[in-house]
Amino acid sequence: METKGAGRSPLWLLAAWAATRAVLLLFVFRVYVFPGPDVTTDVSVIYRGWYEVLRQGTFPLDDVTWQYPPAAALAILSPAALPFLSYAHAFFTLVCLCDAMVLALLAYAGARPGRSPRGAWVWVAGVPLLGPTVYARYDLMVTAVAVAALLAGARHPRVLGALAAVGALVKVWPALLLAGAARRRAWGAAAATGAGVGLLFALSMPGAFAFLTFQRERGTEVESLGALVFHVARHFGWRGEVLLNYGSIEFLGPWVNVVSTAALALTAAAFGWLLLWRLRARELTGAVLADAALTAVLLFTVTSRVLSPQYLVWLVGLAAVCLTHRASRMTGPALMITGASFLTVLEFPLGFAHVVLSDGYGITLLVLRNGLLVAATLTAAHHLWHTTVPPRPATPLPPGRGARVVSAGGS
Helix, strand or coil: CHHHHHHHHHHHHHHHHHHHHHHHHHHHCCCCCCCCCCCCHHHHHHHHHHHHHHCCCCCCCCCCCCCCCCCHHHHHHHHHHCCCCCHHHHHHHHHHHHHHHHHHHHHHHHCCCCECCHHHHHHHHHCHHHHHHHHCCCHHHHHHHHHHHHHHHCCCHHHHHHHHHHHHHHHCHHHHHHHHCCCHHHHHHHHHHHHHHHHHHHHHCCCCCHHHHCCCCCCEECCCCCHHHHHHHHHHCCCCEEEEECCEEEEECCCHHHHHHHHHHHHHHHHHHHHHHHHHCCCCCHHHHHHHHHHHHHHHHHHCCCCCCCHHHHHHHHHHHHCCECCCCCHHHHHHHHHHHHHHHHHHHHCHHHHHHCCHHHHHHHHHHHHHHHHHHHHHHHHHHHHHCCCCCCCCCCCCHHHHHHHHHHC
């Protein structure tokens, strides 16, 4: 009976993936219109505009919305691999192929001895909960690189390091995959790959690192954790504005710089905690490598002044890798991330007008979504610490002290 069930499982997994991804493709191809703002315009207008500039051998230096590391150019240029399709259709097709690759990697890893198919099911279920936005951004491509890096990391640390570096040069956050790397070879490979690829871009394309200066005047994005301060403050007379700024809808006005600075301070504190954990952690196994990566990215995400909907696909992918390990303690955080993914599609694009207006419904969605992410972060950090950091040895009592205490208690 167990063998028969195991034989059917991959077929059910593939069928569920195919059905849910067909629905996503129908939405992004505009066969059916998903309610709310059109999420595909980022690809058909913004990405396509960048594509035309990048084809000329330079970065979009006159566009402050270009806020990405140099290797992001590879994702934007990738539709050129399918010249028989329009730019947008080629992009959606390539994202779907990356999605399929992640499923194949997770299914393969989950079938190995001591592993679990739960991770593949988290991926199949979690991605479509984000709605068509997940196919209309390049974040799923980056997540595919991160998943491959973590799954290879336990046996091939150099592959982990190289892929983490490439991912970081596409969208920064994959550098956090190295948080739980036990071997120096991973860090060495990351440094060599990052330096080599970064230098190649710097020498071949002007403005490779101009993105570092394009975010100085950013406000607090309306979906972030810190934005809840201003959503509530608007009901008590706060006189700020909600504007399209640097490619996202942000709060601008009094005290925004204070909240943005507080967010940066929280991020610094989170990284300080990660460093302390890394110094004290023991037995950094393959499961811990994945658990640490998820915890680090959760910390980065919830403390950021920007928390765009597509960021959730990072967390879904890392949670899926965690749950391919039976030893992982991230089941709770994975379930919270899945719930947060569903709440994310409710707030964007379905309820985004309510979020922008800071009405009761919009605030409720953000409180629930961000609350789940905070809970997932704290739970993940708690499990990571208590499963890898040995307790401090108890301070021995002075000679004779124990006997006197017992004697006093006996009387």
